[in-house]
Amino acid sequence: MRIGVSKRSLAEAASVLERIAPNRPNLPSLGYLYFEGAEGELVLRASNGELDLELRVPAEVEGEGAGLVPAHVFGQIVRSLPGELAALELSSEGLEVESGSFLTRMAVSNPESFPPLDLGDGDAVSLPAQELAKALSRVRYAAANEEYRAVFRGIQLELRPDRMRAVATDGFRLALYDAPLSRAPEAKRVLPARSADELVRVLKDASGEVSVRLGSARLGVEARGFRMGIGLMEGEFPDYERVVPENFVFEIRFDAEALRQTIERVRVLADKGNQRIDLHLRPGALEVAAEGEFGRGREELPVETEGEGPLMAAFNAQYLVDALKGLKGQASFRLSGPNSPSVLTGVEDPGYLAVVVPLRV
Amino acid sequence: MRIGVSKRSLAEAASVLERIAPNRPNLPSLGYLYFEGAEGELVLRASNGELDLELRVPAEVEGEGAGLVPAHVFGQIVRSLPGELAALELSSEGLEVESGSFLTRMAVSNPESFPPLDLGDGDAVSLPAQELAKALSRVRYAAANEEYRAVFRGIQLELRPDRMRAVATDGFRLALYDAPLSRAPEAKRVLPARSADELVRVLKDASGEVSVRLGSARLGVEARGFRMGIGLMEGEFPDYERVVPENFVFEIRFDAEALRQTIERVRVLADKGNQRIDLHLRPGALEVAAEGEFGRGREELPVETEGEGPLMAAFNAQYLVDALKGLKGQASFRLSGPNSPSVLTGVEDPGYLAVVVPLRV
Incomplete structure (x- = not known):
């Protein structure tokens, strides 16, 4: 088999796939990229055992064949190729x-030892690619990286008749993002947050709609140029809606x-240790203050206020920074006191909501 | 004492000094920055015990005083200040x-626990700042990072009547850089390579000449805005000139x-393991080839040749890449065979010379 392909397209695909292929695979074949010639396309695949990704690169293909090459070595080679075109030739x-x-x-290793692309079962639904990527990436920070309950390392994707929602929580904070949608079936699936990161990366260049298959054990995503199968998480996602408070004394x-x-x-x-910062709220102003072994600091910020003050609540600074990070423009923060969950929402970004629990002081 | 200073100047100085202040100091005071008000200047100092650096930042100063603040916390604070100006006030x-x-x-901690700025003894000589920085940075790669003989972790700075030379070797390779100079006294001093890195960084923004004091145990460097004292290395630098070959069979x-x-x-x-690449030389062409567990690769490069060929020599790829990295334009590589040291020089950069020893194959 002979393949002629643009060096740049091949290098970009190899870089995306290399990120999937584990550096220390527990199955030897997962350290490899699968390649196969198709009509007018070079098909490339990587898998980490939990997530399978296939990319299709436009190519001139003569003959047929498939094989496995070591993922990171192949990636390094194609990125450093001197010409604009690469000629691949597979022989014995x-x-x-x-x-x-x-x-x-x-x-080249035997392609049969590579796991087949598994997109799961179930019906497919069309979702807007950029909204899906935004929903997943906006809530990602609230998922746990390491936690005793595995489901806290996941992001729940919910389809409702009028919207798509992504939600993540690590038990201490919560983030959700709603995007309006029509004609969707009702469904809930929990994706591992790390797999969601990879999905967001490949969706970056996608436009229009992607087809999402909501299987019982896998989520299958297909669009022009790629197919991805993601192993879903088992276990019940927490009943988070009851922890989102609705009444507050101060905004x-x-x-x-x-x-x-x-x-x-x-x-x-x-x-x-606890990264504690104090928010002192009074009509018309917010003071942010902290004190630790090196001294203390404070800053006052002019804000619009509504409700009865003064009021003080202490937070983990990192949690507030994470919750604020993706927000653009005006935002609203509603509190009830030092011991009640607080809610941050975007005024100019109404799909976003974060719950941050104050530190006990 | 009150000090008014530009946020940007203060943040830049703090960042440079923070690099010097060790994260895990073996003397507690070295984790701090020393500050002192002077006439029209804020004086800041850091030390890692081997190297002392003083920076002077233009400032409006009222009263007098000095103190120590934790280096990394102070750096973080001044970098994040919201205004263009910072007002500092020292009180009890x-x-x-x-x-x-x-x-x-x-x-604030007691400034007396901070080591005094030590610029050493000896006479001062004027050297061109940019040439000094270039000489040190061009040979830096050839110094060892960890080696049984401490002196291999140093860079020898030589002053000769007609030139300044920097030279480094780790016992397997050597780099030297000559810059023309007039009126210099003869002297040799060995600087720790890591201290030379810091000197190169502060020289980056210097122009014209710097004053260099060639002490018995320290090198003292002074220019507008900074003073640096570097503890010199003890021990004899290798007699490297006899290992630079002068006759070759092929260029x-x-x-x-x-x-x-x-x-x-x-x-x-x-x-x-050994990063071996083979250079096959014949009249008019050079072929670079390698072979390892994943396969083999080769590339031919058109070159001008002189001498009797063909000839083959094997090298550690990293050593060749390091030796080539700073070179611009045409270069010359002279060899005598698979067991003789080879010499790389810059045709358009005649001050540079590197010796690379082939791998034994």
Whole structure:
């Protein structure tokens, strides 16, 4: 089999797939990329055992064949090729890659040892690619990276008749993002947050709709140029809606980015252990203060307020920064006191809602 | 004492000094920055015990005083200040830093526990700042990072009547850089390579001449805005001149950057252990080849040749890449065979010379 392909397209695909292929695979074949010639396309695949990704690169293909090459070595080679085109030739001797005056011959392993692309069962539904990517990436921070309950490392994707929602929580905080939708069936699936990260990355260049298959054990996503199968998480996602409070005694409105920068400054003085910062609210103003072993710091921020003050609540600075990070423009923060969950929402970004629980002081 | 200073100047100085202040100091005071008000200047110092650096930042100063603040916390605070100006106030309560609506008060430690700036003894000589920085940075790669003989972790700075030379070797390779100079006394001093890195960084913004004091145990460098004292290395630097060969059987001339890129491509296939790449030279052409567990690669490069060929020599790819990295334009590589040291020089950069010893194969 001979394949002619653009060096740039091949290098981009290899880089995306290399991220999936584990550095220390527990199945040897997962350290490899699968390649196969198709009509007018070079098909490339990687898998980490939990997530399978297939990319299709436009190519001139003569003959047929498939094989496995070591993912990271192949990636390094194609990125460094000197020419604009790469010529691949698969024979019984291995895979030759030629570009400009550079020539390499790599050993090729048996493609049958590679796991098949598993997109799962179930019906497919069309979802807007950019809204799906936004929903997943906006709530990602609230998922746990390591936690005793596995489901806290997941993001729940919910389809409702009028919207799509992504929600994540680590038990201490929660983030959800709603995007309006029509004609969707009702469904809930929990994706591992790390797999959601990879899905967001491949959706970055997608436009229009993607087809999402809501299987019992896998989520299958298909669009022009790629197919991805993601192993779903088992276990019940927490009944989070009852922890989102609805009544508050005080609300502030402010520029989200300005508050985030204020917190970043003041937190330098905070206790390294609990990262505590205090929010002192009174009509018309918010003071952010912290004190730790090196001294103390404070900054006042003009804000719009509504409700009865003064009021004080202490938070983990990192949790507030995380919750504010994706917000643009005006935001609203509603509190009831030092022991009640507080709710942050975007005024100019109404799909977003975060619950942050104050520190007990 | 009150000090008014530009936030940007203060943040830049703090960042440079923070790099010097060790994260885990073996003397507690080295984790701090020393500050002192002077006439029209804020004086800041850091030390890692081996290297002392003083920076002077233009400032409006009222009263007098000095103190120590934790280096990394102070750096974080000044970088994040919201205004263009910072107001510092030192009192018995500590150091207040105010900027915009942000205010912090930090605990201040006794300045007497900080080591005094030690610029050493000896006469001062004027050296061109940029040439000094270039000489040190061009040979830096050839110094060892960890080696049984401490002196291999140093860079020898030599002053000769007609030139300044920097030279480094780790016992396996050598790099030297000559810059023309007039009126210099003869002297040799060995600087720790890591201290030379810091000197190169502060020289980056210097112009004209710097004053260099060639002490018996320290090198003292002074220019507008900074003073640096560097503890010198003890022990005899190797008698390197006798290992630089002068007669060769073959010379190639080529574009340094093109050869470096070719080696970077081919080395992907090289054995991970010894990083071996083979150079096959014949009249008019150079072939670079490697072979390892994943396959083999090769690339031919058109070169100008002189001498009797063909000839083959094997090298550690990283050593060749390091030696080629700083070179611009045409370069010359002279060899005598697979067991003789080879010499790389810059045709358009005649001050540079590197000795690379072939791998024994």
